[in-house]
Amino acid sequence: MxxxxxxxxxxxxxxxxxxxxxxxxxxxxxxxxxxxxxxxxxxxxxxxxxxxxxxxxxxxxxxxxxxxxxxxxxxxxxxxxxxxxxxxxxxKNVNIRVFKKGDLVLRKVFPNTKDKNAGKLAPAWEGHYLSDSIVGQGAYRLQTLDGEMIPGS
Incomplete structure (x- = not known):
């Protein structure tokens, strides 16, 4: 038309x-x-x-x-x-969550860290990580269950 x-x-x-x-x-x-x-x-x-x-x-x-x-x-x-x-x-639907040192957490997978061949059915979350320390408001330093620090977290 x-x-x-x-x-x-x-x-x-x-x-x-x-x-x-x-x-x-x-x-x-x-x-x-x-x-x-x-x-x-x-x-x-x-x-x-x-x-x-x-x-x-x-x-x-x-x-x-x-x-x-x-x-x-x-x-x-x-x-x-x-x-x-x-x-x-x-x-009104936001739930604030505060993690303490030693809590088990998952990390969101962002497009720059996502596997290129994963496709649209790739998981949105990765890991089981431990929160090592609180860096700032809502920001945490993570480590693997083996004790290795995760860079950039």
Missing amino acids: TRSPSELLLVLWANKTTPKTSTGQTPYSLVYGCEAVIPAEIHVPTTRWSLSTVEENQPLMQDSRTLVEELRDAAKIRIAFYQQTVARSYN
Whole structure:
């Protein structure tokens, strides 16, 4: 199915004039300080479009330009709240595990340490290792069950 370039412009315009969840505002209003008139309102006049004149619109546009900074600040606050909400919902299923010296652990296999011929059914974890010492928050130095230190752990 082929699409014409004029349809792409309408899609982009719709994206710019749709309020976003994170800010509560349209991208157009955050840039220009006022709401855009969509093409459908021009072809099918609404009360907002038909009752306004150029003379009445100029002072309103000047007011909206002075209030655009407040609109952007409110959007920044809403973005911070939205990010906290998303982080809270993401982190609610996180289980923090702390290992002590001598605990048996498994090590995750990363693409750079994975066997090249293993394929997609390769194990995601390797070892049985002993935690030798705590290096930092959530970082441990590992050794094999034979007592050999694992480099880079």
